[in-house]
Every structure is written in C-alpha cells, then in structure tokens.
Amino acid sequence: MLKLICSDVDGTLVPDGGHDLNPEYFTQIRHLKKNGILFAAVSGRSYSSLKKLFAPVIDDILFICDNGARTIYHGNLLSCYTIRRELAMEIVREIEALPGCTTYISAVKDGYVKEGADELYRWLTEGYQLDIKKLKRMPEDLPANDGILSVEMYHPTRAEEIAHQGLYQKWHGHKELQLVCAGKQWMNFTPINADKGIALSEFQNRYGITPGETMAFGDNMNDASMLLRADQSYAIGNARKEIKSLTRFVADTNINDGVLQVLRTVKTNIQ
Template identity: 90%
Template sequence: MIKLICSDVDGTLVPDGGHELNPEYFDQIRRLKKAGILFAAVSGRSYSSLKKLFAPVIDDILFICDNGARTIYQGSLLSCYTIRHELAMELVREIEALPGCTTYISALKDGYVKEGADELYRWLTEGYQLDITKLRRMPEDLPADDGILSVELYHPTAAEEIAHQGLYQKWHGHRELQLVCAGKQWMNFTPINADKGIALSEYQNMHGISPQETMAFGDNMNDASMLLRADYSYAIGNARKEIKGLTRFVADTNMNDGVLQVLRTIK
C-alpha cells in the first residue's frame, strides 16, 4: 500500500517558474490524505514560494524545500541544513565572474539577487513568487546572520553547459557541497548532507515508511536521488532521458497533468 507520494514541482507539476496548479490537485491531495496517503512537494523552491502554490492544502502536505535543505510540516521545521557563509561567498564570486551568469541565494529569512539582475528578479518574484531582496554588492552585502540554504547559478539558456567549463570540475565532489543541474537555467549548490533523496530518506526512516510504500515523480537531475528511494518511480513525459532511464514508469507531460492522471488512479 502506498503511504507517501512525492513530487517535484517545476517541470513536473508546472512549467518552470509556474505559479498556478490545476485545482484538481488540491482535491486529490485531500482525498489521498483521508485514505492515509501523504503528499509531499519536493522542490528546489523555497518555502516562501511553495506555501503560496499549495495554499489551499498547506496543512495537508509535507514540504521538502531548497532541494532537501529544509523540511517543513504544518508549519513546524523538521530539518534544516545550511552552507558556511565564507564558503558561499567564495562560490558566489566565482559564479558572478562567469559570462552571462548571476546568482540566486535562498536563505532562511529571505532570497537574494544582485541589483541589475532585473530579468531574474522578475522571474523569481512574478513566476516563482519568491520573497527576494536586491543587494547592491553580491556577495559582500549578504547578511551574515541569515543561514544560506542553497546557492544557485542562473543563466537564461545554458547553465549546465557553462558550469561544465570549469566550475563543475572544481566543485563536484566537494566535502561540504553537492552540485546538481535543476534545469537549463539552474545549477544548484546545496549542503552535502541535504538533497531531495536524503530528506526523503530521513522522513521515511522517521515514520517507518519503506520505498515499497513510496511513489515519486520527477523530471530533472536534482530529482534522481528522490526517485531512487521510491519503488513506484515515475519520470514525467517531458523529463530528461537520464531520468526516464532510471525510473520504473513514465507518466504524461506536465502540460497534460501527467502526475494528476496517476493520482486519480490511486485508491
């Protein structure tokens, strides 16, 4: 019997940066909860964005935010991992030096971009509906008292390709950080002890839920560790081929509400 259903958000439930869900998702989430099945939104987004997207069912679901750096249920913080401030600043300086790239920082109190990154600011605030502060200097003006959950390289079309021109080779395998692609625009750096799969595994162990009782949906490389911890693993129809290669099933695309189609079949 399924006890936990986990789904990525961007590229899986909605297009990247989307801020509206098909309202039937809320009906299905409530129905599943009554049947003893918990739904988890597992996303690279911060809680400030997810709680708006899932507002009608905010107390009915589990939130695994910032690619696993923070887990929240019914407003209570279950786990939280941060990046050392000095390490984050070093990383941001390298990102900001790359052609066409800039940085988004997700932190406990706020999100941060630099002044002048107007396209990114609009997308984060209007699409993702994040709470964002502009900094005159990046990273020098980062508040020292705000815990950094993730550092994200942004490029409008080719984040992964640019990162593989040296940045990836330097930071991949770092003893304090994980680096993963989250879409054509994003490369995400998170604490080494925080990713979607680790956060899911911690929750499974805490509540005695096995992979055989878990279903998961995803589309990109930052979903891989989560999908590997669910026996009922689904790549969405528009997923990367690497993700389709590691899951047991393939659902329809996000534009056709592929996840919703599967949820309707669960009794």
C-alpha cells in the same frame, strides 16, 4: 500499501517558474490524505514560494524545500542544513565572473539577487512568487545573520553547459557541497548532507515509511536521489532521458498534468 506520494514541482507539476497549479490537485491531495496517503512537495523552491502554490492544502502536505536543505511538516521545521558562509561567498564570486551568469541565494529568512539582475528578479518574484531582496554588492552585502540554504547559478538558457567549462569540475565532489543541474537555467549548490533523497529518507525513517510504500515523480537530475527511494518511481513525459532511464514508469508531460493522471488512478485503487 501506499503511504507517501512525492513530487517535484518545476518541470513536473508546472512549467519552470509557473505558479498556476491545476485545482484538481488539491482535491486529489485531500482525498489521498483521507485514505492515509500523504502528499509531499519536494522542490528546489523555498518555502516562501511553495506555501503560496499549495496554500489550499498547506496543512495537509509535507514540504521538502530548497532541494532538501529544509523540511517542514504541519508548520514545524524538521530539518535545516546550511552552507558555510565563507564557502558560499567564494562560489558566488566565481558565478558572478562567468559570462551571462548571475546568482540567486536561498536563505532561511529571504532570497537574494544583486541589483541589476532585473530579468531574474522578475522571474523569481512573478513566476516562482519568491520573497526576494536585492543586494547592491553580491555577495558582500549578504546579511550575516541569515543562514544560506543554497547557492544557485542562473543563466537563461545554458547554465549546465557553462558550469561544465570549469565550475562543475572544481566543485563537484567537494566534501561540504553537492552540485546538481535543476533545469537549463539552474545549477544548484546545496549542503553535502542535503538533497531531495536524503530529506525523503530521513522522513521515511522517522515515520516508518518504506520505499515500497512510496511513489515519486520527477523530471531533472536533482530529482534522481528522491526517485531512487521510491519503488513506484515516475519520470514525467518531458523529463531528461537520464531520469526516464532511472524510473520504473513514465507519465505524461507536465503540460498534460501527467502526475494528476496517475493520482486519479491511485484514487480509483483506494476507493
């Protein structure tokens, strides 16, 4: 029996950086909850963005945020993992030295970009609807009292390609970090004990939910660990080929509300 449905957000429910979710999702989420099936938003976004996107059902769903670094359920913080400050600052300095690249830092209290990163700031605040502060010096002006959940390398079109010119080789496999591609614009550094799959597994274990009782949807490499913990795994139609080869099923694209199409089928099955 299905108990948990998990979905990535950007590239899966909405285009990257989108903030308009088909209102029928909220209807489906409420119907699923009435029938004992919990919906989880599992995203690289921070909670400040997700709580706005899912405002009509904020009390009805599970939030796995910041690529698994933070999990929130019924307003309660279930887990929170951070990157050591000195390590994060070293990564930021290396990102800022790369041509055409800049950094977004997701922290417990706020998100941060440097002054002058106007394109990125607009996208984060207007598209993702994140709460962002600008720093005159990056990373030197990062508040010492704000825990760092993730460090994200941004390039408008070639983040993964540029990262593989040396940055990825240096940091991949680091004992304190995970490094994964989250779209053509993003390479994400997160704590070693925090990814979408780990966070999902912790929740499953805590509430006695098995992979056989779990469905999941994703499109990019940072979704892989989550998809492996759901027997009913779906790549979205616009997903990377590596993700399509990993999952049992392929749904329609995000533009065509591929996840919603499957949720309607689940609704029919439980009526």
